[in-house]
Amino acid sequence: MNQPVIQTSNLNFSFNGSGKTLDGVSLSVPQGSIYGFLGPNGAGKTTTLRLLLGLLRLQEGSIEVFGKNFLQHRIDILKRIGSLIEQPSLYAHLTARENLEIYRLIYKCHKQRINEVLHIVGLENTGKKKAKQFSLGMKQRLSIAIALLNEPELLILDEPTNGLDPNGIIEARELIKKLNKEHNTTVLVSSHILNEMERMATHVGIIHKGKMLFQGTLNELQQMKSGKASLEIETSDNLKSVQLLQQKFGAQQQDGKIILPFRDKAQSAVVNKLLVENDIDVYALHPQRNDLEQLFVDITSYS
Amino acid sequence: MSFIVSVQAESIKVKRSLAFWLSILGAGFIPVIFLLMYYFRSDVFVLKLAKDPWRNHILHGWQALSAFLLPMFIILTCSLVTQIEFKNNTWKQVYSSPQTIADIFFSKLFVIHCMILFCFLLFNIFLLGSGLLTNFLNRKYSFFSSPVDWEILLRMNFKSYISILGISAIQYWLSLRLKNFIASIGIGLALLITALIIMDWEQIYKVPYAFPLLTFDAIFKKRHLLIENHEWNSILYFLAFTLLAFFDTKFRKERG
Numbered sequence: 153m154n155q156p157v158i159q160t161s162n163l164n165f166s167f168n169g170s171g172k173t174l175d176g177v178s179l180s181v182p183q184g185s186i187y188g189f190l191g192p193n194g195a196g197k198t199t200t201l202r203l204l205l206g207l208l209r210l211q212e213g214s215i216e217v218f219g220k221n222f223l224q225h226r227i228d229i230l231k232r233i234g235s236l237i238e239q240p241s242l243y244a245h246l247t248a249r250e251n252l253e254i255y256r257l258i259y260k261c262h263k264q265r266i267n268e269v270l271h272i273v274g275l276e277n278t279g280k281k282k283a284k285q286f287s288l289g290m291k292q293r294l295s296i297a298i299a300l301l302n303e304p305e306l307l308i309l310d311e312p313t314n315g316l317d318p319n320g321i322i323e324a325r326e327l328i329k330k331l332n333k334e335h336n337t338t339v340l341v342s343s344h345i346l347n348e349m350e351r352m353a354t355h356v357g358i359i360h361k362g363k364m365l366f367q368g369t370l371n372e373l374q375q376m377k378s379g380k381a382s383l384e385i386e387t388s389d390n391l392k393s394v395q396l397l398q399q400k401f402g403a404q405q406q407d408g409k410i411i412l413p414f415r416d417k418a419q420s421a422v423v424n425k426l427l428v429e430n431d432i433d434v435y436a437l438h439p440q441r442n443d444l445e446q447l448f449v450d451i452t453s454y455s
Numbered sequence: 456m457s458f459i460v461s462v463q464a465e466s467i468k469v470k471r472s473l474a475f476w477l478s479i480l481g482a483g484f485i486p487v488i489f490l491l492m493y494y495f496r497s498d499v500f501v502l503k504l505a506k507d508p509w510r511n512h513i514l515h516g517w518q519a520l521s522a523f524l525l526p527m528f529i530i531l532t533c534s535l536v537t538q539i540e541f542k543n544n545t546w547k548q549v550y551s552s553p554q555t556i557a558d559i560f561f562s563k564l565f566v567i568h569c570m571i572l573f574c575f576l577l578f579n580i581f582l583l584g585s586g587l588l589t590n591f592l593n594r595k596y597s598f599f600s601s602p603v604d605w606e607i608l609l610r611m612n613f614k615s616y617i618s619i620l621g622i623s624a625i626q627y628w629l630s631l632r633l634k635n636f637i638a639s640i641g642i643g644l645a646l647l648i649t650a651l652i653i654m655d656w657e658q659i660y661k662v663p664y665a666f667p668l669l670t671f672d673a674i675f676k677k678r679h680l681l682i683e684n685h686e687w688n689s690i691l692y693f694l695a696f697t698l699l700a701f702f703d704t705k706f707r708k709e710r711g
Contacts, residue, residue, distance in 0.1 A: 205551040209708045230553040241548035243539065245471050254464045258552050298548070 155219055156180045157306050157338045158204065163213035165199055165362075173199050175362040177213070181340050181355070186332050188353030188370075189342040196362040197342040198238060201310050204340075205235055217306070231259070234304030236312055240295040244284035248275050248294050251283055252301065259302035269297040272327070289320045296327070307331065309341045313348065325352050350374075382440050383414040385423065388433035396430060397423065414439045461554055461562035469566060474535035478570050481528045482577035485519045486585035493589040493596070501595045508597050509586065510604040514675060516582045517611045521671035522651065526664055528574060529619050530643035533626035534636040536567050541634050547711030556705045564627055564697065571623065575612055610674055614686060618670040621663035621692030628700035660685035663692050 158181035165174040174196045181187045191197050202208045204215060206226055215222040217229045242251050252266045270276045273293040283291065292315065299307060309328070313321045329352055331337040343349055349356060356373045358366040366373065386409055387393045393410050397403035401423065403412040412423075420437060427434050469475050489512070493500045504511055540546045549559060583603065590598035622643075629639040643664075650664035659665050660683075669685045 202547075205547075207547055207550055207709070207711050227553045227555065230551060233551070235548075235551050237547050237551070239544055241543065241545040243468055243543050243545065246467070250467055250470070254467050255548075255552060257460050257464045257467075258554060260460070 155183065157183045157218060158340065159216045160200075160204070161214050163200065163203060163210075163215070165196075165203065165208065165211050172362050174203075177359065177362070177364050178367075179357060179364070180367065181338060183338055184332070184336050185355045186328060186339045186341065186353050187355045187357060188349030189340060189357050189359065190344070190346060190349055191342075191359035192344055195344075195359045197344075197359060198310055200359070201235075201237060201308055201340070201342060204308060205230070205233070205237065207237070231302065232305045233308060234299035234302060234306070235308040235310075236295045236299045237308075237310045239314075240288075240291040241298075242283040242286075242291055242294055245282055247280055247282055248278045248286075248297075251294060252298060255298050255301050261301055261303075265301060265303075269300045272300060273297045274323075288315045289317060292316055292320070292324075296324070300331070303335070304337060307337055307339045307341075309339065311342055311344070313343070321348070328352055381414040382411050383420060383423065384436070384438055384440050385410040385412075385427075385434065386436040387427060388435070392430070393427055393432055396426060396432075457554065458558050458562060461558040462565055465562045465566040466569070468539050469536060469570065472535065472539055474532050474539070474570060477528070477531055477535060478574035479577060481524065482574045483581050485516055485524070486578070486581035488519075489516060489582075490585040490589055493585075494592055497593050497595060501593070504596060504598075507604070508601050510607055512586050512598070513582060513604060513608050513611065516578075517615065517671055518675070520578065521615065521667040523647070525615065525619060525667045526622055526647050527644070529571065529622045530626050530640055530647070532570050532574075533567055533623060533630045534639045534643075536563060536570065537627070537630040538636045541636070545711075550710045557701070560701050560704050564624075567623065567627060571619065572616070575616065579608060579612065607674070611671075614670045614674065614683070615667055617682065617686045618666035618689050621666060621689040621696070624693045624696035624700065625663060628696050628703065631700060631704060661688060663689060 158179060160177060160179045163174050163177040163179075164172060166172050177196070177200055179189075179200065189197055189200070199208065203210060204217070204222070206222065210223065218232060220229060222229055243254070246254075248270065249266060252269065256263070256266055267276070273296055275290060275293055275297065278286070278290070283294065286294065292312065296309075296312065299309070307328075312328075313324050316324060325348070328339050328341065332339055341349075341353070350370065353370055355369055356366065357364060358373075366376065385393065385403075390405055390408065390410055394403050394405050397410065397412060401412045401419075403410050405411075414420075417439075420439065424434055424437055493504075540549060550556075586598040590596040626639065626643050629642055630636070633639045633642075647664040650659070650662045651668070653659060653662070654665060654668070656662075660669060666685050666689045670683065673680070673683050
């Protein structure tokens, strides 16, 4: 992969000075990737995406899209992006075609393109029906059609499957994959559902409480995910303890502590008993979950 | 060029919108009331309109419009046009499309003024139509036999349009600023009523919400200045508040 399509460095953002919504976010979206931007609700996903589209004024850090500074080349960059932020943005009193016509004019696409995008999202036959009469799924699809009008090189989708039924979710996922494969469209898609991302993303970024906790390929993520939690023990005689625990529990000495893979609570009790029986004082004994793992629990528990 | 494209896009949005129906309704209201009055109380109005029927009809029509309905129409139109974006949650899509802030801002203002002029045009047509229809229904009226007073009609239109410029810019700014349209309409209405209450104040020519009525008054009293003092003020208010609103929009921290 060559130069990233989106490169932010050290984005900091706070709303009205009330705590940091974003804390040093450096996002790097490689060209041709489907980048899953993951995080629980309120982690800062939408804030990041809104900054990327210029909907929020940049406070600290910098944003480069297509290798250009966003603030200096806003119009040129936006011409090459399709976006869908939060709920559908549609004019309820207008038909699907009229909604598309507004943006067709702005993006200066040819008239035929409206038929094409309606076909892509399967909304060719809505006729004179107004957008307000659409189901949520249809609204979402029409919003995706708007995002596709200008044949964007980069699609920014914020929770595009929110409110869709299971079928709609699968369709949206297939559509994203197809665009990526056939048109080499780079897709930045946010979600709070880990499963969903695992089924389509090539790259993943995980944000939590405004901080990027992880960024890399899906493979790297999966490797990391399989890394187990550990049990940390402090004792009066670490050397003896390690000898005692090595065989059965795979214990190692590290930074003056003993670390062994954590299985369950019962294991802690067994370990403790064993040490005490061998006249070793146990000062501390606590299971360590790595942040990422806890975060996965948070993320997946919403789904 | 990009401005024209933005205007085209904006004009699709007002199609069949509440703002659009309001211009038709606003323009038709007074002529219809007049028609009913003339028809059912011909005993009174045949005499009243015996001399200069068109001039009287036109002046009465504008009198009814200028004090309250016209400024109210401006207040509502500014709010309804901007509400199209707020209500549908579409500001974010507008601002993330490749348009300059200036194009977005001025194309909307331009469309609001097109709606206002559209309403003026319809009002004139309905006003003339109600005169003709009155005569058609009751031959005792003399609309058919008298010439239309085009001069007064044009003067009323031209000067009234200038008189609402100030209000339109203030209301546009409020409507962009305040997400809740009740707030912008409420403030506008309060200012309008205040202006009508203090109409006798010697400084009233500085209060924009009084300008349409002042313009009517000037024409009614046959003052013949091309542009009255308060109308100059209206233009100044328009320029000042348009610039204020534009820079406020441009440097806003959060859009859409």
